[in-house]
Amino acid sequence: MGLYADVTATFAAEGAEPFTVDAAVDVESGETVVVLGPSGSGKTLLLETIAGFHAHDGRVELDGTPIHGRAPQDRGFGFVFQDYALFPHRTVRENVAFGQRYSDRPVADADRPDPWREDWPTTLEPAAVRVENVPLPNPDTLLDSMGVGDLSARSPPTLSGGEKQRVALARSLAVDPEVLLLDEPLAALDVPTRQSLRDDLADVLAGVTAVYVTHDRTTARALGDRIVVMDGGAVVQTGTPEDVFERPASPLVAAFTGANVVPAEDVPAFRDAVDADAEHLAFRPEHVDLGDDAATEPRGTVERVVREDATFRVTVSLGDATVEAFADAPPAVGDEVGVSVPADRLHPC
C-alpha cells in the first residue's frame, strides 16, 4: 500500500547534455520519504515526473493501482512548490479552494467541522480508510489551522514568503490528496521562518503519505521516516535516517550527509579498529572525541574553530586527512589533540 514509483525520464535542454532520471521510490501509507540530493541530482525532476508533469517510462502505482497513464489531475496528488506557485490573480482563499471545484466530494462546513476531522490536519486518515463523499476540508478552517486565517482576502503577491508557503500548503491539503509531494518547500525562506514552518510541516506530515524533496540534510533528518539519496539522476542509497547518516553507502553520501570521510590507509589507528577491508571510513562529527591524552591515536593539529549555535565545530588535520568534531570547550587553533572515535561508529564504505 502507498506509493510506488520506478520511472525513467530524459530531459534535453538546449546547449546541454541530455539528463536522465532513472529512480525508484517506495512510500508506505502514512510514511514520509525524503529524497535528499545535491543541486542537479535530479530530485525535483523525479518528483515532477511522479506527479505526471513530464513524459516518462516506467511505473507509478498508488495502493497497487497503476496511475502512470493518468494526467496529473487524475493522480490524486497534492504538490507544494519551492517558489510557492500561488495564482497571483486570485485571493488567498480562492487559491486554497482552487482544486475543490474539480472534486465530486462536498466541502465541509466551516462552523461544523466534520467530527472525525476535528484535529485536522494533523491526523489525516490514510487513503485506505477514506470514504467516498467524506467532505473535503473547509478552506477557512485549513487557513486557520495553518495560522494564516486572517489573510484569506489578500492577494498572494502581497504576502511574505512564509505566509505564501503556508497558503500553498493549505491549497495542496484542500484536495485531501492521497500523497503529498513537496519540492524544497523551505528552501526559499529565511532561517527563523524556515524553522517555524518546519515544525508545522512535521505536524502535517505525521498524518499523510508524503514524498519530500530537499538538499538540506537537517530537514531530511528531522522530517524523514526514510531517506532516499540521489545523485546524477539515480538513487545511491535508501534507508532510515539512522542508516543514511550513520552508515553511508559511499564516500559521496557520507560527505553529503555531513559525515567525516577519511581514506582508511591514511589513518592506521582507525583502520585497525575495524575488521572490514574498506577504502574509506565514515563517521559522524558528533561521535568524535577530542582529548589531550597523549596516548590517544591518531593525533592531529587543530586547524579551525567555528562557533555553531551552542557548540563549536573544530577542524582537525591528521596529515593527509581532515576530521571535523563538535566540542563545547574547544581546543585552541594550533593545539595538538588526540582524535578518538568508538570503533562501532566507524563505518567502512
Added chain:
Amino acid sequence: MSTGSETRLAGSRFGRAPLVAGFVAVQVAVFAAAYLFDRPTLYAYFVVGSTAVTAYAFTRDSFAVVTATAGSVLFVALGLPVFLFVARQQPGLVAEKALDPDVHRVLYLGVYGPLLAALFSLAFGVPLAHLLAEGFPGQPLVESLVDLPLVVPHSVAGIIILFGFGQDGAFPGLSVLGTMTGMVLAMTFVSAPYAVNATREAFEAIDDRLEYAAQIHGANRFQTFRRVTGPLAARGMMTGGLLAWARAVSEFGAVAVVAYSVKFFYLPAGERVTAQHAPVYVYNTYLQGGLGESGAVAFLLLAVSAVIFLILRYLTDDAATGGMP
C-alpha cells in the same frame, strides 16, 4: 534605464507632473508662435535645443543630455509632421467631410473590417500562441510562417490572397475580390503575426509551475487555461488584438489589391452599400481632390482611430488591474 533621472526629478523640489505639464505648455506655445509667424523650421531647432537644455538642467549628466538630444531629432521626424498636419487643417473642409455620408461609410468600414480581422486573428491566434509558448517539434518552421507576413510587401500579400482564396483558389465558392471576406482575409494576413506574437509573449511570461499547480490540484488543461493561464495572459491578448486592429486599420496595399471597393452591409442605413477601406479612400481622394481634401479625411480617420485606441487602452488597463472573473 529611467530610474536614475526619475529619482533625481522626484528628488527636486518640484513634483514631476507639474514639470511635465510646464514642458509641454512651453512646447505648445513655441510651436503656436512658430506656426503663426510661418516659421515652423524654428520650432524644429527649438525642440532639439530645449530638450538638450532641459536634460542638462535636471540631470547634469552628459550621457543623458546626448541620449535625450539624439532622441529629440527622431521626435522632429515623427512628431512635427503630425503637429503641422493637425495645425494646417481647414476647419470648414474637415466639418464638410465629417458630415459627408460617404465618409461615414468609409469610417464605419475602416473600423469594422479591422475589428473582424482582429477578432479572427485572436480566435485562432491565441491557441497557436499557447502552442508556440509550450514548444513543439518543428516549431521554427511554424514560427517562420507566422512571421512571414511581416516581411512580405503588402501589395504582394494581396496578390497571395487572390491566388490562395480567389478564383481557382483553395475555396472556389468563396468570393474575395471586392468583398468583405476578401478585405478581412487580407487584413488578417498582415495583422495576425502581431496578435500571435504579443499573446505568445504573455503566455511565455507565465511560470510553468502555475500550470503544474493548477493541474495537480484537479484542473484539466482546458480548465487550467480558463482559470489560470488565460486570465494571466488576458492583457497580452488585448494588446495583441489592439496591435492587430491598428495594423489592419492602416493596411493599404493588400486591401487595395484584394478589395479596392467593398460591398458590405451598412448597419446605420440598413442596406448593402459600396465603400472603400479608409486608407484606400484617402489615397483616392488625394489623387482626385488634392492634398487639402485628402488631409481632411485623413484627419478624421486619425481622430477616430486615436479615440478608439485610447478607449481600448483604458479598458484593458482596467481589466488588468481590476478584478477578473
